[in-house]
Amino acid sequence: MSLAPRVVLVHRTTEYEELVAHHGTHGQAAFFLSSRGRDIEEVAERHRCTRRALADVTAAIPLAWRQSRVERADLDRFLFAPEDVVVVVGQDGLVANAAKYLAGQPVIGIDTDPGRNPGVLVRHRPTDAAALLPAAHASGTGVDELTMVEAVADDTQRLVALNEIYLGAAGHQTARYRLGLENDGGVVEAQASSGVLVGTGTGATGWLRSVWQERGAALELPHPTEDRLLWFVREAWPSPATGTTLVAGTLSSTARLRLTVESERLIAFGDGMETDALELTWGQSVRVGVCGERLRLVG
Structure with a gap:
């Protein structure tokens, strides 16, 4: 019996997570940003958008399918399989970061911040995942083969x-x-x-x-x-x-x-x-x- 398809969610640490990890707490990160004329709420909202997008895409994965996640920093150590459907949740550049490690697997780009990202490679919204995942695995139609x-x-x-x-x-x-x-x-x-x-x-x-x-x-x-x-x-x-x-x-x-x-x-x-x-x-x-x-x- 063949293996069920696997969805690999590719994401990266958000700016908010990096700030809190570096400064220790939300309050310290907020103080750091305010001293440089920035508001942490804008950074935190982008973080929340990314987390919501990941949750929405995860919820759209068929129950019989397998799933895995990989952070940008770990891409060079992650083993992609031929039956994978790769879903990149983030910015256009994250698709490019993942591309070098793939061998023909279909890639779905999910834009977590429409209007801020150009959307050249992350062309879809989180709500599109439920329809895109089965179609990408079943037929491979509607795929652009980028040089x-x-x-x-x-x-x-x-x-x-x-x-x-x-x-x-x-x-x-x-x-x-x-x-x-x-x-x-x-x-x-x-x-x-x-x-x-x-x-x-x-x-x-x-x-x-x-x-x-x-x-x-x-x-x-x-x-x-x-x-x-x-x-x-x-x-x-x-x-x-x-x-x-x-x-x-x-x-x-x-x-x-x-x-x-x-x-x-x-x-x-x-x-x-x-x-x-x-x-x-x-x-x-x-x-x-x-x-x-x-x-x-x-x-």
């Missing part, structure tokens, strides 16, 4: 992200490396910069878009489901030993950007999670391109 980006190092380390991957020095100081496009006749350039950003169409609503706007929007942004990435070198430094020719471009589904480290240590991290990064040392190389896996987001 992801991956980085693979020459020692087999691998990193996957939904929005973007950043390669550079820890602390965003000067990174030294050699950069080239594998499908561009082998042209390679030594560079010193603030790092390289490679992003997807989903990432085009965030960090990637800000860099794109600064460059004058010469390249067309990809759509979230399009097998195309954009890449930018941040603040490339011209010198007798380093160039600024290869600073932006597009990667098709088969193209790869190759970076060879010429610093003592560089890192690669995805979707802002610097604590879960690839460690790269002098002489190592890493290839970045479109990932073969997709995030299956329920529309």
Whole structure:
């Protein structure tokens, strides 16, 4: 007999919980915020909205189904199963945080604070869960397959992200490396910069878009489901030993950007999670391109 579906609720510690944990009591947290011109009631109300959303989604899970919860900080240690239906309760960024650990499971994004969140990835309200859960498990219809980006190092380390991957020095100081496009006749350039950003169409609503706007929007942004990435070198430094020719471009589904480290240590991290990064040392190389896996987001 096959296992019943399992709903995995992904959430994160609220700002209110972090404040109380740090300051010890509600009163001390309130005093801290008031000294900085903020009212704890606004923070507490967002906390209550999140808790209500989690309770509503939990109540909507069919009785015969299994369920589990995982906090954002524990995602890298949680084992998702093929039959899981993943429900992300929180902000858009939490969907991106979970995406790298999935392998085709349907994802439902639940917005806990409509109007404050953009709602690009958390597209639904808690009251929608009762209808969405059986539909997501039974048919898989109405799912958007969002393109992801991956980085693979020459020692087999691998990193996957939904929005973007950043390669550079820890602390965003000067990174030294050699950069080239594998499908561009082998042209390679030594560079010193603030790092390289490679992003997807989903990432085009965030960090990637800000860099794109600064460059004058010469390249067309990809759509979230399009097998195309954009890449930018941040603040490339011209010198007798380093160039600024290869600073932006597009990667098709088969193209790869190759970076060879010429610093003592560089890192690669995805979707802002610097604590879960690839460690790269002098002489190592890493290839970045479109990932073969997709995030299956329920529309």
